[in-house]
Amino acid sequence: MTIVVGYTAQDSGTSGLELAILLARSTGEPLVVGVVITTAHAGGTPELVDGDYLGPLAEWARSVLDRARASLPRDVEATFEVRQASSIPAGLLELAAATDASVLVLGSSSKGALGRISLGSITDRLAHTAPLPVLLAPRGFRCGPTTRIRRVSIGYGGSSGAAQLATLGAGLADLVGADLRAVSFLVRPPKRFFGTVEESADELVVDEWVTRTRAGIEAQVGAVDAALGERLAASLVVGEGVSWNKAIWDVTWGDGDVLVVGPSSVAPAARLFLGSRASKILRSAPVPVLMVPAPRTD
DSSP: OOOEEEOOOHHHHHHHHHHHHHHHHHOOOOOEEEEEEEOOOTOOGGGGGOOOHHHHHHHHHHHHHEEEEEEEOOOOOOEEEEESSSSSHHHHHHHHHHHOOOOOOEETTSSSSSSSSSOOHHHHHHHHHOSOEEEETTTTTTOOOOOOHHHOEEEOOOOOOHHHHHHHHHHHHHHTEEEEEEEEEEOOOOOOOHHHHHHHHHHHHHHHHHHHHHHHHHHHHHHHHHHHHHHHHOOOOEEEEHHHHHHHHHHHOTEEEEEOOOOOOOOOTTTTTOOOOHHHHHHHOOOEEEOOOOOOOO
């Protein structure tokens, strides 16, 4: 298995490469750094392609990879590939399939806020079609020379794929020797300050919601792995706020954190398809987010 990272000459390429280095250092998997050049030939119209066009384009791609090669630390094994395809997403998926990748790593759009994840046209398409996990770096993400994954947080929302998501997240945590926890987010209207009765009732509602969430984790995950279900239920951390952003930031995050989220309940089998809840979490998360596709049905 390998880790494939899509590289560009922009900061999104640097952020994605930094995250891929962090993952490779943590897991020990080899890294494949890829640059995709789009050609009409790859799209099925070779008569539109001129050799004078492909030559400079390939030379540019190799020069971009030289920048990536120069920034790679000595403790990470990597290969570098230029791939021709009809589109960048198609080329990255072809490269992932050809190298038996376990994950595809990408940086955020340069139009997003610093420290947050923002989907551009390429990442948005892959977030809805990729058949393998996609790991996204917040804009401007950087890691230290010895930083590793220290904690894996599994986002729990009660979806039908919770057990599969938990199993994958726990497997990653065990592989890299990281802490494991479940996180869930409660978004609700601002508290009403009309007296102690209303405030107390409000807190009871929250407590009941947390209790139901823990029970849901034990039931769903425990149906597949009882020990893991108990472990995650006990580790549950709930972020509360009047918006998704405030709820997510109500949880403590740190260097080496990775958040794992699953697909929409209507996602095709073995494909990513972010639902509205996961999309909101993705855009507010201050740490890298691993998006997991729906389980296979065969």
